[in-house]
Structures are given as structure tokens and as C-alpha cells.
Amino acid sequence: MRVLIVTAVSAERDAVVRGVGATAPELAELPVPGGVLHRLSPAPPTGPPLTVDVLAAGVGPAAAAAGTAAALTAAAVARTPYDLAVSAGIGGGFTLRPAAGPGTTTTAHLGSVVVSDGIVAADLGAETPDGFAAVTDLGFGTVEHLPPAPLVAAVAEATDAVRGTVLTVSTVTGSAERAAELLRRHPRAVAEAMEGFGVAEAAAAQSVPALEVRTVSNAVGPRDRAAWRIGEALEALTGAFATIAPLLGTWTFAPEGTRNEPAGTRKEPGSD
Numbered sequence: 434m435r436v437l438i439v440t441a442v443s444a445e446r447d448a449v450v451r452g453v454g455a456t457a458p459e460l461a462e463l464p465v466p467g468g469v470l471h472r473l474s475p476a477p478p479t480g481p482p483l484t485v486d487v488l489a490a491g492v493g494p495a496a497a498a499a500g501t502a503a504a505l506t507a508a509a510v511a512r513t514p515y516d517l518a519v520s521a522g523i524g525g526g527f528t529l530r531p532a533a534g535p536g537t538t539t540t541a542h543l544g545s546v547v548v549s550d551g552i553v554a555a556d557l558g559a560e561t562p563d564g565f566a567a568v569t570d571l572g573f574g575t576v577e578h579l580p581p582a583p584l585v586a587a588v589a590e591a592t593d594a595v596r597g598t599v600l601t602v603s604t605v606t607g608s609a610e611r612a613a614e615l616l617r618r619h620p621r622a623v624a625e626a627m628e629g630f631g632v633a634e635a636a637a638a639q640s641v642p643a644l645e646v647r648t649v650s651n652a653v654g655p656r657d658r659a660a661w662r663i664g665e666a667l668e669a670l671t672g673a674f675a676t677i678a679p680l681l682g683t684w685t686f687a688p689e690g691t692r693n694e695p696a697g698t699r700k701e702p703g704s705d
């Protein structure tokens with residue numbers, strides 16, 4: 434099992450490495466084109482050996498996609514492809530979303546963990562006289578990637594996370610009006626960050642499943658940088674990955690089109 438975790442900045446990478454490292458010391462720093470992988474190998478409770486590589490690829494979807502693509506390609510060329518790409522870091526929580534109704538999820542407050550069940554590019558499109566149109570409305574591209582649902586459920590349950598759509602934006606939201614507009618277009622949004630869609634897009638290009646895990650450092654809304662709780666969010670990120678790493682070690686990634694599930698629960702064909 435090989436997992437690539439991509440963060441934006443080194444503080445997030447180090448927080449993830451501390452979490453994964455709760456069960457395994459860091460093994461090596463390995464150069465890849467444009468970056469350095471921090472490699473750990475936590476002992477999985479069951480199943481095949483686990484390798485976790487953590488990369489700080491830069492801020493924003495383009496840097497995330499470039500770094501993810503470089504690491505995935507290097508691994509594929511070396512015939513050691515990754516089974517999963519994870520976008521991880523801090524993010525803004527939609528703390529002022531309306532009361533949860535059908536199809537909505539719990540609110541992501543400061544310090545909480547968010548696991549994305551939909552990774553959505555929120556500003557990839559065009560402004561039109563009728564308002565924003567996503568690139569898909571214009572007839573090309575994609576604006577959403579769906580992480581494997583059983584993995585989302587397992588990771589969210591283990592980390593006591595809020596589950597929902599995480600938006601990827603190129604501009605951090607800085608007003609109540611923009612936050613409300615995003616929630617109107619994406620009622621299931623629980624958080625926003627700047628890299629998830631880049632990681633997922635690069636992963637999808639190589640048929641690698643993607644996941645996004647965020648811890649909430651600030652509320653999405655009027656800009657108040659002094660109110661960002663980065664230290665607490667980084668600590669929560671460490672705690673989340675201390676829980677997630679052993680879980681990943683139990684996971685079997687099924688061929689595309691079949692269910693993903695924990696190792697040991699999948700029946701071999703003809704074993705019934």
C-alpha cells in the first residue's frame with residue numbers, strides 16, 4: 434500500500450509527518466522533480482506493508498496539481514505506483530451555514546477535522562450575464578472528484594470528522610456575501626481550501642483515487658487573519674493523521690469499478 438499525501442506548506446507537511454510518525458519514524462527525504470518527499474512506513478495492523486510519502490507542493494490548485502503529478506509520475510515510472518493521493522492541510526470552515534437539513538452535514542467549527550466526500554473546483558468557470566457558469570456548463574472539463582465512499586466513511590468515523598463537500602478556491606473567501614454565494618451554489622460545502630481539486634485532478638489523470646482531509650483554522654467569511662487558529666488546526670492535523678495512518682494500512686484498493694474495503698473483508702471470486 435503506497436499513499437501520497439500532499440500539503441501546501443511545510444508547516445502542514447510537518448504536522449502530517451508528526452501524526453503518521455506517531456507509529457513510525459521518518460525514513461528518508463527523497464527528491465522528486467520540483468520537491469522533496471518525506472517517507473514513512475508505519476506498520477499496518479493487518480494487510481500489506483504501508484509506505485506514506487508526504488510532499489509540500491505549494492499553495493493553490495496549480496502548484497498542488499504540478500507537485501502531485503510529478504510525484505505520481507516518478508512513482509509510476511519506478512514501477513512503484515501510489516494507491517491513493519491525499520490532499521491535506523488546514524482550511525476554512527463554513528461555520529455560518531444554515532441549520533442542517535436533508536442532504537447536509539454537521540458544521541465544521543474551528544479545530545474540527547473535515548473529510549471530503551466531494552472535491553469541488555468552486556471558481557473554475559466563467560462569469561456570465563446570468564451569474565457564474567462552471568466549465569462543465571460550458572461543455573468541457575470537470576469540476577468535481579468523488580473520493581471512494583467507503584474510505585471516506587471509515588476515515589471520517591475514525592477521526593470524528595465532519596463529512597461534506599470541500600471547495601477548492603484560488604482566492605480565499607473574504608466576505609460574508611461571497612461565503613453565502615458559495616453556500617448557495619454548493620449547499621453541502623463544509624469547508625474551503627486551495628489545493629484539493631489540483632491533487633484530485635492530477636490523481637484522476639493517472640486513475641489514482643483521491644481523498645481530502647482538512648482541519649479548520651478559520652471561519653469562511655469576512656477576512657480576519659488575526660482570528661485564524663493555525664496552531665490549533667496544525668495540532669488537529671497531527672492528531673487526525675495519527676489515527677488515519679494505521680487505518681490506511683488496513684485498506685485494500687480494489688480495481689476501478691469495484692468496492693474499496695478493509696483488507697481481509699474482500700471475498701476472492703468464486704470463494705462463496
Ligand SMILES: O=C(O)c1cccc(C(=O)CC[C@H]2O[C@@H](n3cnc4c(=O)[nH]cnc43)[C@H](O)[C@@H]2O)c1
Binds near residue numbers: 524
Ligand atoms: O503562517 C503560518 O504559520 C502558516 C502555517 C500553516 C499554514 C499556513 C497557511 O496560510 C496555509 C494556507 C493554506 O491554508 C488553506 N486555507 C486555510 N484557510 C483557508 C480559507 O479560509 N480559504 C481557503 N484556503 C484556506 C489553503 O489551502 C492554503 O493553501 C500558514
